[in-house]
Amino acid sequence: MSAVKKKSEKKQGLIKGQSTSVLVSIGVHAALLIAASTYVAVQIVESKKAVFVPPVPKERPKMNLKKPRVKMKKTSKPRSTSRIVSKNAASMPDLQLPDISSAGSGLGGGVGGYELVPNVEDMSLFGGSKSVASGNDFVGTFYSLQYDRNGKNLQTSDQEYEQAIREFVDKDWNPYVFFPYYRGPQKLYTTQIFIPTISSEFGPSFFGIPAGPDFDPIMWCVHYKGKIMRKDGGRFRFWGFGDDVLLVRVNGEVVLNASYVFARPRYCPWDGNKEDYQYWLGHAEAAVGNWFELEPGVPVEMEVLIGEQPGGQICGYLLVEEEGETYFKNQQGMPILPVFKTAEIPEPVKDKIKYTLIEGEGDLDSDLMFNVY
Amino acid sequence: MRVDIMQMWNCFRRRKKTASIFLVLTVVFFSGSVFSEMRIWEEISGVQVKAEFERELFDSVQLRRPDGSLYSVPLENLSAQDIKYIRTMIPPKIELSVRTKKRSKERSKNITRADYEQFQDDINVATASVEVEKKSRTDYDGNLRLEIYLVGREVFTPDIYRLSGKRASQVKFTEENKGIYTFEASADFRVYMEYNYDLRGANYEGHLVVVVDPKGNKLASDTNISWLKDEANVEALRQFRVDQFFDESCTKRSAPRPRYYNSRREF
Numbered sequence: 001m002s003a004v005k006k007k008s009e010k011k012q013g014l015i016k017g018q019s020t021s022v023l024v025s026i027g028v029h030a031a032l033l034i035a036a037s038t039y040v041a042v043q044i045v046e047s048k049k050a051v052f053v054p055p056v057p058k059e060r061p062k063m064n065l066k067k068p069r070v071k072m073k074k075t076s077k078p079r080s081t082s083r084i085v086s087k088n089a090a091s092m093p094d095l096q097l098p099d100i101s102s103a104g105s106g107l108g109g110g111v112g113g114y115e116l117v118p119n120v121e122d123m124s125l126f127g128g129s130k131s132v133a134s135g136n137d138f139v140g141t142f143y144s145l146q147y148d149r150n151g152k153n154l155q156t157s158d159q160e161y162e163q164a165i166r167e168f169v170d171k172d173w174n175p176y177v178f179f180p181y182y183r184g185p186q187k188l189y190t191t192q193i194f195i196p197t198i199s200s201e202f203g204p205s206f207f208g209i210p211a212g213p214d215f216d217p218i219m220w221c222v223h224y225k226g227k228i229m230r231k232d233g234g235r236f237r238f239w240g241f242g243d244d245v246l247l248v249r250v251n252g253e254v255v256l257n258a259s260y261v262f263a264r265p266r267y268c269p270w271d272g273n274k275e276d277y278q279y280w281l282g283h284a285e286a287a288v289g290n291w292f293e294l295e296p297g298v299p300v301e302m303e304v305l306i307g308e309q310p311g312g313q314i315c316g317y318l319l320v321e322e323e324g325e326t327y328f329k330n331q332q333g334m335p336i337l338p339v340f341k342t343a344e345i346p347e348p349v350k351d352k353i354k355y356t357l358i359e360g361e362g363d364l365d366s367d368l369m370f371n372v373y
Numbered sequence: 374m375r376v377d378i379m380q381m382w383n384c385f386r387r388r389k390k391t392a393s394i395f396l397v398l399t400v401v402f403f404s405g406s407v408f409s410e411m412r413i414w415e416e417i418s419g420v421q422v423k424a425e426f427e428r429e430l431f432d433s434v435q436l437r438r439p440d441g442s443l444y445s446v447p448l449e450n451l452s453a454q455d456i457k458y459i460r461t462m463i464p465p466k467i468e469l470s471v472r473t474k475k476r477s478k479e480r481s482k483n484i485t486r487a488d489y490e491q492f493q494d495d496i497n498v499a500t501a502s503v504e505v506e507k508k509s510r511t512d513y514d515g516n517l518r519l520e521i522y523l524v525g526r527e528v529f530t531p532d533i534y535r536l537s538g539k540r541a542s543q544v545k546f547t548e549e550n551k552g553i554y555t556f557e558a559s560a561d562f563r564v565y566m567e568y569n570y571d572l573r574g575a576n577y578e579g580h581l582v583v584v585v586d587p588k589g590n591k592l593a594s595d596t597n598i599s600w601l602k603d604e605a606n607v608e609a610l611r612q613f614r615v616d617q618f619f620d621e622s623c624t625k626r627s628a629p630r631p632r633y634y635n636s637r638r639e640f
Contacts, residue, residue, distance in 0.1 A: 121614045121615055121616075143444070199494065199565070199567045201480065201481040210478070211481055212479050212480070212481060213479050213481060215481060216623045217481050217483060282568060283568035313568065315629070331633055348614060350614060350628075351616060351617075351618070351627075351628040352616065352628075354627070354628040354630055355629065355630070355631075356567070356631060357630065357631070358569070358630060358631050358632070358633050359630050359633065
């Protein structure tokens with residue numbers, strides 16, 4: 001009886017046929033499994049919800065940005081001279097108005113493109129159509145005193161030309177004096193004023209007026225304006241020769257009249273210097289200017305007037321001497337002076353200058369520069 | 374064993390020899406067809422062949438397989454993609470013809486004034502007119518570049534030349550021009566008396582005309598200057614700017630300077 005009882009007691013429990021401890025064990029394990037699964041699921045959800053938190057920015061000192069001093073020259077083409085161009089082209093029998101787009105056509109003709117950088121190959125002795133050294137350029141404007149604003153041939157006489165130049169000088173170099181005359185459509189930008197002897201017919205063509213039988217390349221001038229500066233200052237004077245006109249003004253004062261000797265005093269009153277006409281530059285003798293001073297780091301305005309009167313040859317040699325410097329001498333015994341410049345002369349322009357410049361009549365590679373920027 | 378080794382060795386030697394021949398042939402053929410590449414060609418029937426473009430022959434295209442054999446396909450049987458490939462990537466056969474002429478330039482009134490007639494000063498304008506004719510039957514939609522160079526020879530220093538003019542254009546073969554593209558370039562050649570009384574300037578010496586494909590490979594060239602038939606000289610000249618001075622080996626030279634003269638007088 002007791003064995004049976006024991007057997008029946010053994011079979012009693014929560015689930016018939018299973019011991020209680022096993023069932024409890026199963027229950028505990030199941031509970032643990034559920035808990036673990038729940039924990040993992042929660043972690044996954046939480047990780048999905050995580051948001052990127054950027055690192056705390058480092059403390060950086062504030063930069064005091066100064067307004068840049070360099071003024072960018074506009075590289076767009078100059079405005080067409082609508083104020084002096086007649087609207088009725090047919091009423092101008094004497095001068096074919098030049099088309100600005102005809103100026104310059106190097107490699108790439110027919111392909112087209114947008115030039116971000118000026119093409120130095122297109123630069124002439126008088127300058128290029130775009131600025132190559134922003135802020136250091138001299139801007140040149142061409143005037144033909146042979147024609148009026150509408151292109152009518154005025155048959156200007158030598159006396160009238162000389163009077164116009166003199167009036168320009170007497171009225172404080174005001175370009176308004178040239179208002180009645182034809183102004184070239186293309187301004188030019190240059191960083192050197194040094195034009196060796198060339199035929200006068202080539203001058204106007206660089207300013208957008210095609211050379212040819214329609215345009216008489218006489219009685220014209222070019223007015224350059226720019227700024228100069230020397231970081232360390234100094235005392236300087238110009239040497240030069242212009243056929244026919246070469247006048248230089250620094251800070252409002254004429255410091256050089258190197259115009260052709262016969263008409264020199266008629267263009268601008270000038271006393272001359274004892275060193276005048278001792279040496280040759282190109283095809284005539286050089287004149288020497290007055291000393292002028294530049295304060296350290298102070299830019300001043302400088303203007304140059306180059307002109308051609310009767311035709312033939314044009315030139316505008318402008319050299320600069322620094323007081324206290326010694327220079328090598330050329331075959332004539334003339335000091336080999338630096339060419340006036342405000343930036344390095346581009347190689348293609350140097351070649352053009354060298355082709356008509358006798359060796360020793362100007363140093364193209366000197367370090368002396370009058371750049372403001 | 375020994376026999377087996379010998380057999381193996383002979384087999385290897387034969388294969389090596391075959392591989393060498395194959396390599397030489399490949400190099401030669403590659404050099405001969407620099408404009409094409411090995412690719413899969415597909416006919417409209419679905420037949421595919423791996424080959425590179427060899428040439429166009431009448432209305433068919435000859436392709437060269439990797440093993441060197443030729444495979445000919447009528448143009449009309451090629452897929453549209455292959456036709457497009459030929460039209461854009463394979464430069465056509467072209468024929469160049471160049472004509473040059475010179476004329477005296479009209480000068481300003483000033484230069485003809487009697488005061489200055491005693492001084493020689495002449496400008497001749499040389500113009501090179503070029504015709505590029507497409508000889509291939511297949512249309513070509515790619516870009517060829519035509520370059521014209523005009524060379525002058527210095528009068529006072531005749532061993533120095535000057536690049537007096539250069540001009541370039543994209544070549545377009547269209548229905549309007551019927552596969553003949555024309556272009557021209559001009560330059561001034563001035564001979565004059567310098568202020569030191571030497572005769573200076575340059576006379577027109579000749580031209581160089583080059584047509585290149587989009588990859589810069591030269592397709593055709595024409596020149597009437599003997600020392601410009603040298604490839605190296607051509608490549609050097611193409612890099613020069615206008616008014617660059619150089620010699621017959623196309624080495625850059627400095628600009629010739631006017632002579633210094635002792636007895637100067639008013640010009």
